[in-house]
Amino acid sequence: GAGVSQTPSNKVTEKGKYVELRCDPISGHTALYWYRQSLGQGPEFLIYFQGTGAADDSGLPNDRFFAVRPEGSVSTLKIQRTERGDSAVYLCASSLIGTEDTGELFFGEGSRLTVL
């Protein structure tokens, strides 16, 4: 498809386990973002990439969270030693060059993570 693709759409894991969430952005988009959305809340910024580099990772809550984008396309959000508080929908978005352009971010449908 032409949109932002996120896998898995649902992930249930046990406390303490390691989780990877994948984002496949729109082809040609250099900017990629990860947000986290808890129930009844707005999306909360985690990290954004320009190309392969993390331009701003100030939203990552602690060192259990890490994200990579090795070839400037697909990105993986990695969560170590998951905790129940990590349960949320993890949203990925991409943009041609960022909000300085048209401002439009294209979001995927999210990966719902449940930590038991």
Place this chain on the structure above:
Amino acid sequence: AQKVTQAQTEISVVEKEDVTLDCVYETRDTTYYLFWYKQPPSGELVFLIRRNSFDEQNEISGRYSWNFQKSTSSFNFTITASQVVDSAVYFCALSEPVYNTDKLIFGTGTRLQVFP
């Protein structure tokens, strides 16, 4: 401090009524962008508009209109003649590119229910 406040948690209207969604923001600088996004039940956020802080002209797009007032730090969104398909959660957001970051700060959202 940077903050976006959407005081209305939920609004219910009957089809064809006009409805206004409020958004108040706090920002550190004079250069910023304001956004509105729509999140239908599918979960995928859909971009509606971006407004530059130097452009206070009101915007109209079909049944949608936006009122940006810097004097009150507000960026309100009005839907005229609402339709059932307008039912969704609407988020207002802020970005401050002058700080070399492209992150969006979202409000907590307003859930709009339009009844037939």
